[in-house]
Amino acid sequence: MMLKKGFRFDARSCSGCKTCQVACKDKQGHGMTTRFRRVYEISGGAWVQQGASWHQNVFAYHLSMSCNHCDKPICVEVCPSRAMRQNEDGIVTVDENRCLGCGYCAFACPYGAPLLDLSSGVMTKCDLCADLLREGKSPTCVAACPMRALELEDVEDLRQTLGRGAVFPFLQPTLTEPNWYVALHPDSDRAADGQARIANREEVEPK
């Protein structure tokens, strides 16, 4: 069963304010270091001085990233204990009673979604705020976005209008078919050409 509603992300509007990240931590009751949602800062460009003036072609955009509850979730495919599973509604969750804490799903996931919970010794991940969805509400990150850059919308429509997110620094979405549909920032092309780098690596990588 596939997800009915997926993330619509507007990379043109995201300011990198990380409210989604922090609101998620509050919802999940996380301490430090665990971040189901992280915000990548991608930047590039250079400066040239000509006489008295500086010329530049600097650009930057931000990407808010969490589990995308892929239609072909590789974490589910590779999990040796079948603790990682895709539910009836398409949401990918960890069965905490089965997980060995081997971390292989984290190695496999191109989006850094599964994280090791040091206190329980098992993997943990975003469940799309399934409890809120049942109450007819939006996931916490979506309801939090001050820029209205993150929405949860019907995947049928999103597939027609936007397509799955194919944007630097992430892999081709054909690999796992993430439910992350992206309105691209105009400078994404330049990043794809190798002109950009992740500027805030220590803020997004698991610790």
Next chain:
Amino acid sequence: MTDSKSPARRIRVGCPAHNCGGRCLLIAHVENDRITRLETDDRPDVVEAPQLRACARGRSYLRRQYHPDRLTHPLRRVGLRGEGRFERISWDEALDFAANELRRVRDTYGHGALLIPYGTGSYNQTGGSGVARRLLNLFGGCLGIYNSYSWGATNIATPTVFGTLTTGNQRQDWLNSKYILMWGWNPAEMRDGTNSDFFVVVCIDPRHTPSVASLADEWVPIRPGTDVAMMSAMAYVMIEEGLVDRAFVRAACVGFDESQMPVPGAESYEDYILGRRDGVRKTPQWAEAITAVPSETIARIGREYATTKPGVLYQGYGMQRRAYGEQVVRAGCVLAAITGNVGIPGGWASGLAEQAPDGGGLWNVLPQGENPFKAQIPCFLWTEAVLRGHSMTAADGVIGAEGLTSDVKLIYCVASNMIVNQHADLNRSVAILKDEKLVETIIVQDNFLTPSGRFADLVLPACTQFETFGVGDGWKYGDEVILMPQLVPPLGETKSDYRICAEIAQRLGIGELYTEGRDERGWVEHLLGVYRERRFPDLPSLDELLESNVGVWARAVTRPAVAFADFRADPQAHPLDTPSGKIEIFSKQLYDMERPDEIPAVPKHITEWESPFGKEAQRFPLQVIGHHTLHRVHSTHDNNDWLGEAFPQRVTMSPVDAAARGICDGDLVKVWNDRGATILPCRLTPRIMPGVIDIPQGAWWSPDKQGVDRRGSVNVLTSHRHTPLAFGSAQHTIMAQAARYEDER
């Protein structure tokens, strides 16, 4: 307050009011007298009354609320001042000490020796420095302060052009604009922004800010402190190419050219721009050498702004916290005027921009009473009042009296980290405070032992805004009233700011006078009445608001008000509150001050007292700016670990400057000038202009054994020299040097 087995409740509550520039709504989950979770506004989200979605600071508030370092009981200093050694004392001892010291200092030196410094750690109407001001006013008065650290120059300069601070259209009107120049304005880190495909947004800023990334079509990096040069060159292009709205200038302005001079023969704006008196034509080429912005860009932006109408030139406030901050405010207002963008939908007059039609938010609704002691100093000059108060006069910005009668001898610092962390030239402030012969008593009242708290003789632990009743409005855009019902009991022995002041009042024999028989909730009920009377006649009562659990009461803005619309329609019938009744491109008031070099009558580019063009640049070649980071609200939240994780404190530097110094990304970097030094990690990024480095302001000063700050507290570098007209903060005008730092360990 609640049964210990009560089920979880969801209570809508205003986000604790610090001075962030916004007011948002939270939904607190309260269970067994503990807040367990914070959601945000869930009302329908429409342009007319948008959801007030809290930012990362609001959403991480529980890390502050339940921080292990919260003060829980009163403390009295035992070591040397500033050493940070305290002993626990009882509330009775603490309040007696406070009351006795207030009496002693008043009796010895008079009311002018008492000072409540500027501080915005609690902008809640029933808390913060406002309640302390009410106390001292009823006590017989204290040295007054006026103006603001945030927008000192704008506050004074805007009325010299427009006669008012209410120069902003309601924000929904931005959607009517076709061209928006965000000049040093960074709402993505400051407060609510806008975004649309229907207009062009150009961001002029030395930093490629989050606002540039998310809102702008173009980024124009500019050397800090040179904005007036670019604005002047834009005016030059407009004049040369016939793009000035001559009809509007003739009808509504004075001082543009010789035909409309309030002082015949004085230098008009056009004279200045065309170099008729000083021989320097303010061409884009001239400006390029100063601003580092390519001349063709300057000319193009000038043309675009003058021809793509209606247009907004929105001025951020950072660029007026600089050496001649008044000039950039006036220059921006003049550009708005000569392009005819004043008083029209989609236009913008610039300046301070309080919201039309009535000025927007009410800053203080809690009655503070009248201060019987009439003398006031500019808030930025409090260290001068400590060192030489008795000799301060109008020349030092004293108003309300000819001069001061004494130095400041007692500081009562409420929800304020100003006396150490946030004031300019931190090391100087610290030296002043350490001398116990100068300020004899320092009382600090706060949630945490801040760097200012470390210098206190008495520390009074205040509860947070979640632990008492409060109310606020929509800040500058005040179309809302936001209720803050008490959610949980005060932590430990903490008390609300109001309660502490009320108990001091009782000891001073003015208890009844102070409280008028009200507790915090009683005051909120009373203050809702004030809002009802002055802005929102339909505002429900407190009981109704609590019952409905709405948290926020909003008035939808369906037809956004436009500042100066009346004046625009008929300048004769609706004159401005300026001496001429018109927009004063040339100000006779300023002309009469006879200080043309620092306070010219028309806005001019003036080279700053510390700049890349002076000889100081040989030793200190880098300009330092200290932007407002999402990590903090000024210094509030510095100890919030989630925010520290999200926004690590770093000095931002261009790879160009780093390469010249052998600095790699992530290195520890020492930044210093003659006033101080700080050591912190760096972030190399092309998103800042070469020659400029940025240390986000507000980090808590953390000296090591050698006294060198290790946290990146930018005020160890800043200068306490004030702007010439407004006596305002010029803390962004700093030159410094930077080098890779090798730890001795």
Next chain:
Amino acid sequence: MGTSVVSNILALVSVPWLEHAFFRKASATTALLACLGLAVSLLHLRRPLRAARALSNLASSWLSREIFCCLAFALCSLASAGSWHWGIGSNAARLALDSLCAFWGLSLLVCMVWAYRLRTVPCWNTWRTPAAFCLTAAVLGSMMTRILASLETSAAPLWTSLASALLVALLLVFATALHGRATAAWRAAAALFTLVGPLLPLLTSSSSCATCAPAFLGLCLAAVAELRDREKFYAIRDENP
């Protein structure tokens, strides 16, 4: 694990030149290393008591398959070691058991390669992964074989064997050191040692160079591949093609 696989393979290949005593030691070493490998793999589990569940996903997880092969390999090697030690069964039967052991060892190698070659991890999803794994296994296996063989020949003094063992251990230590974010100087030193170190026991040994030559060639290739992979493992995944 690769070590014992190839030691086994080489042992099989080398049958004509090696003696009973060698097989006793080789099969015991293999069993020991296989069990050690299994035990060590438990250590990185946060919930080792649930280790048996790792076999739950043979249908789609190469990691499950890898663990299955590893278990089979360990059991076979134990049986083989026992039969050599106590002289149970005929030589042919014991060699047949060893062949089965080698089969599971090779299967383990294949599963391991596929466990790393995930389509979502570009830096591992390349031909270099199987190349590196096979070469590493070949080199370490032949090294071990060489050491065990030298124990049996009086021509090589005991200290060269000890030195060999020490150097192999050091090789592994240094290879591990390369995992971390070491300084450039440390990396260079480790790389040099990884290349040169293992050669020393081969040079000091006076026994036939014929058995050493393929090991030597393999070693050089494997060392290069190994170095590259260590580098890649910690290189940033998303910045690799």
